[in-house]
Amino acid sequence: MDKLGHVGSAYYLSNWSSSLFKWSGVKHKQAAWLGSASSLAFLTTIEMFDGFSTQWGFSNGDMLANFGGAGLSLVQNLKWNEQRIKIKFSFSSTRYATYRPDQLGKSNVEQLFKDYNGQTYWVSGNIHAFMRSNSKFPKWLNLALGYGVDGLTGARTNITGTEDFNRLRQYYLALDVDLTRIPTRSKFLKTVFETFGFIKIPSPAIEFRSNGTIKGHGFYF
Numbered sequence: 600m601d602k603l604g605h606v607g608s609a610y611y612l613s614n615w616s617s618s619l620f621k622w623s624g625v626k627h628k629q630a631a632w633l634g635s636a637s638s639l640a641f642l643t644t645i646e647m648f649d650g651f652s653t654q655w656g657f658s659n660g661d662m663l664a665n666f667g668g669a670g671l672s673l674v675q676n677l678k679w680n681e682q683r684i685k686i687k688f689s690f691s692s693t694r695y696a697t698y699r700p701d702q703l704g705k706s707n708v709e710q711l712f713k714d715y716n717g718q719t720y721w722v723s724g725n726i727h728a729f730m731r732s733n734s735k736f737p738k739w740l741n742l743a744l745g746y747g748v749d750g751l752t753g754a755r756t757n758i759t760g761t762e763d764f765n766r767l768r769q770y771y772l773a774l775d776v777d778l779t780r781i782p783t784r785s786k787f788l789k790t791v792f793e794t795f796g797f798i799k800i801p802s803p804a805i806e807f808r809s810n811g812t813i814k815g816h817g818f819y820f
Contacts (some may be wrong), residue, residue, distance in 0.1 A: 600715040600718060600720070600746075600747075600748055601661075601715075602660055602661070602663075602664040603664070603720040604686045604718075604720070604780045605661050605664035605668065605669050606614045606664045606665075606668035606671075606686060606720075607644065607666050607668060607686045607688060607720060607797075608665075608668065608674050609638050609639065609664070609666070609668025609669045610668035610669065610671050610685075610686045611636075611668075611669075611672075611686070612641060612642070612669075612763040613634045613635040613637075613638040613669045613672035613673065613799055614634065614637035614672050614682065615634075615688055615796035616633070616634035616635075616636025616637045616638055616673065617630045617631050617633070617635070617676060617745055618630075618634070619634075620633050620634055621675045625701075626677070627680065627812065628677065629675075631672075631673055631676035631677055632673065634672070634673075634676075635670070635672055636667040636679045638668075638669045638672075639665060639666065639669050642665045643662070643665070646658065646661055646665070647755035648661055650663075652658070652689075652750065666736065668686065671684070671686070672765050679683070679728070679769070681728070683721045683724060683725050683728040683729070684723070684725075685722075685724075685725075685741075685777070685796070685797070686720065686721070686722065686723075686776065686797070687720070687721040687723045687771045687797055687798065688719070688720060688721070688797055688798060688799060689717070689718075689721065689745075689797040689799040689801075689819075689820050690711050690717050690718050690719070690820075691717050691820055692707060692710055692714075692717055693710075693714060693716040693749075695712075695714060695716045695750070695751065695752055695764070696710050697789065698752050698758070698759075698760065698761050699752050699753075699758060702751075702752075702753075703716075703737065703752070709806070712727040712811055715747075715748055715751055715776060716748060716749055716750070716755065717748075718747060719746065719747040719769075719771065719799070720745065720746050720747070721743045721744065721745045721746075721771075721773075721775065721799045722743065722744045722745075723741045723742070723743040723775045723777070724741060724742055724743070725738075725740075725741050725742065725777050725780065726740055726741065726742055727740070727780075728738075729771075736817045738777075738782075739776055739777050739778070739780040740774065740775075740776065740777075741774065741775035741776065741777050742772075742773075742775070743771070743772075743773050743774065743775040743799060744770070744771065744772060745769075745770065745771030745772075745773065745799070745804070746769065746770060746771070747768075747769040748766070748767065748768055748769060748770070749765070749766075749767045749808075750765045750767055750770055751764075751766055752764060753761070764798075765810065767808050767809050767810055768808070768809035769807070769808055769809075770806070770807040770808075771804050771806050771807075772804065772805045772807075773799075773802050773803065773804035773807065774802045774818060775799055775800055775802060775804070776800040776802075777796070777798050778791075778792035778793075778795065778796045778800075779792050779793055783786065799820070801818055801819060801820040802818070802819065803815070803816060803817055804816045806819075
């Protein structure tokens with residue numbers, strides 16, 4: 600889950616940086632390279648600080664995830680001049696934070712960043728983008744694959760008092776909406792759609808758990 604967070608951070612920092620470079624007048628291809636490079640430069644600085652921290656230390660896995668996120672943005676910008684496959688995020692509060700508020704968050708805002716049990720990371724692909732340009736299929740409809748976890752009160756093992764929680768991996772299949780592909784003439788709405796485009800839109804979903812169970816959700820976020 601931590602590595603997926605790195606992928607998502609690097610991906611969106613690359614996208615936003617590339618857009619900023621293009622807005623300032625840089626040509627598309629150069630903006631794509633500069634955006635991904637600046638994203639990696641920023642995140643590498645954080646990894647270097649972690650490397651000198653006695654609590655954390657440098658992580659090769661984190662750096663690999665950073666390169667993966669930045670690379671996903673760069674390759675799509677260069678090949679398609681658009682982001683057909685996006686990393687998205689959703690969150691729902693869980694009961695686990697009450698057992699370890701120091702690690703999983705005391706407030707809702709802290710839990711959003713620290714409670715992996717409530718986080719879901721998605722790979723959301725636009726269906727129309729891979730069809731013929733004259734297709735009447737909705738341009739805004741995506742198919743999303745999600746990943747999450749459940750039952751974690753510790754990094755590798757659960758703490759005393761919560762050992763009975765089953766530590767599970769969760770895989771999801773759901774529909775999604777690419778807000779940036781919804782047609783509108785409103786500059787305000789375009790800004791809103793671009794700003795919140797990283798959020799997975801709630802929808803029906805099928806969940807596959809690592810213990811072999813399958814669960815349907817009428818409305819999953």
